[in-house]
Amino acid sequence: MWDTLDLLPPDVVPKSYEDKVKATPQCDSFMHLHLGFDVENAREGLGVHHIVVDDWNKGVDGEQNVVLISVPSVLSKDLAPPGKHTLHAYTPGTEPFRLWEGMDRKSADYRRLKEERSEVMWKAVEAALGPKFSREKCDVKLVGTPLTHKRFLRRNRGTYGPAIKAGEATFPGQATPIPQLFCCGDSTFPGIGVPAVAASGAIVANTLVSVSQHSELLDAVGI
Incomplete structure (x- = not known):
């Protein structure tokens, strides 16, 4: 609207x-993490969906408290190259736009904030995929921010709605x-x-x- x-x-x-x-x-925005990696870098019997909650007392809408993870290539092998998995992790509409407002997407400050605010997703992925997973071995690493939402999805202030x-x-x-x-x-x-x-x-x-x-x-x- x-x-x-x-x-x-x-x-x-x-x-x-x-x-x-x-x-x-408005609802808050999102942080996203898209990964591509070798199947052998994840635990055996990996499930397709995972929810990682840091503290149940903070609620599912607590800032950076919940990370949702989907590995669709577990179910459909044609969603990734042979021997690979694709993964999407995100914080469910709990990322404040005010942290990102006015930032230059090409600046060092923006890159630094992306790294800082994506760490919670990396840790959740490591917990879900097990000890064989290594972020350094990922072939694809893409981090999305509220500014990504605003730019590519044309969402006012990157909002969920x-x-x-x-x-x-x-x-x-x-x-x-x-x-x-x-x-x-x-x-x-x-x-x-x-x-x-x-x-x-x-x-x-x-x-x-x-x-x-x-x-x-x-x-x-x-x-």
């Missing part, structure tokens, strides 16, 4: 709508006060995540075109 607001001519946006968008709280808590507020619908403008995505109902975002798109489609017309179109294309 925040980026859409910036794309609209100011004279067509009601102030009440602008104020509502700007007042919507609106911080709307169930039972306290609801995600806005797809209609807007601007004629013929509908919104879909994780800033609208039913919320964050691929299934929810897909559902928001379906809601807009059903708003514009009847279900019977959808069926006719699907029949016409042979689906």
Whole structure:
């Protein structure tokens, strides 16, 4: 919703709508670690998903307290070259953007902060993969930051999405006060995540075109 607001001519946006968008709280951002390494550098019987929690008392939304790890090549060998694994580790929407705001991505300070803030993910990967794993032996090492999210995913302040808590507020619908403008995505109902975002798109489609017309179109294309 925040980026859409910036794309609209100011004279067509009601102030009440602008104020509502700007007042919507944001979730924090992410740190990401993408790795490629030899299969022999991981424990035998490696699972595909791992969750590493530093301190359960801090909660799953505690800063740098939880790291999620996925090794998809455990299930699908064609996701990596022969004898290799691919791995993705990340902190689940708990990385503050304020730490990164205004930094030059080409600066030494940025590289230093990337190394510092990615250490929690490296340690989690080492714990999950076992003593045979060595970060020095990785063929691929890529670290993503909130600025990566902002740049490549066009996320306002690198956010995961609106911080709307169930039972306290609801995600806005797809209609807007601007004629013929509908919104879909994780800033609208039913919320964050691929299934929810897909559902928001379906809601807009059903708003514009009847279900019977959808069926006719699907029949016409042979689906």
